[in-house]
Amino acid sequence: MPVATVTITAVRKELKTAPPDGYVELIPLPFGKLLYRRDRATKMSMQQQSGGNRAQRRNRRQQQSEEETQSYQIELANEWSRHYEFMNCIVGHNLTDANGELLDFKNKMAFQMLDPKIGQEIEEYLDEINREEEVDEEDFPALSSSVSKDESPVVS
Numbered sequence: 001m002p003v004a005t006v007t008i009t010a011v012r013k014e015l016k017t018a019p020p021d022g023y024v025e026l027i028p029l030p031f032g033k034l035l036y037r038r039d040r041a042t043k044m045s046m047q048q049q050s051g052g053n054r055a056q057r058r059n060r061r062q063q064q065s066e067e068e069t070q071s072y073q074i075e076l077a078n079e080w081s082r083h084y085e086f087m088n089c090i091v092g093h094n095l096t097d098a099n100g101e102l103l104d105f106k107n108k109m110a111f112q113m114l115d116p117k118i119g120q121e122i123e124e125y126l127d128e129i130n131r132e133e134e135v136d137e138e139d140f141p142a143l144s145s146s147v148s149k150d151e152s153p154v155v156s
Helices: 031-049 053-057 060-089 108-113 116-129
Strands: 011-014 023-026 090-093
Touching: 011 116, 023 116, 031 060, 060 090, 060 108, 060 116
Parallel strands: none
Antiparallel strands: 011 023, 023 090
């Protein structure tokens, strides 16, 4: 039978942006944590999008302020989502700060102070292991809405 749980074996990725020996060891997010991350980020970005008719009555200046707030909320959701992945997917590394102290990615300050080149490379590896691929519809035949000649329609 096929194993359907996340493997605990970490994948080691050498970091080209952290020479000479920089590396991270990564594990994928289990499906439940993947959903939690996606749902939480969506909720964070949607909180500022309520208001409907009130937004129509506001003047242009107030609408611009609201749009900036919504944009900020989306940025926060993206940052939270990435930090969540760094905390849960990086299970080992040899990256240090300027004082030689090992970075703790559970600490948001370490995450925020990370060299952008290194952070983006890790981000690419995280995207790779947590890829949410779209399902090919050809793999799942569509249900027919028509009735075949041999069958009579079901009436409720």
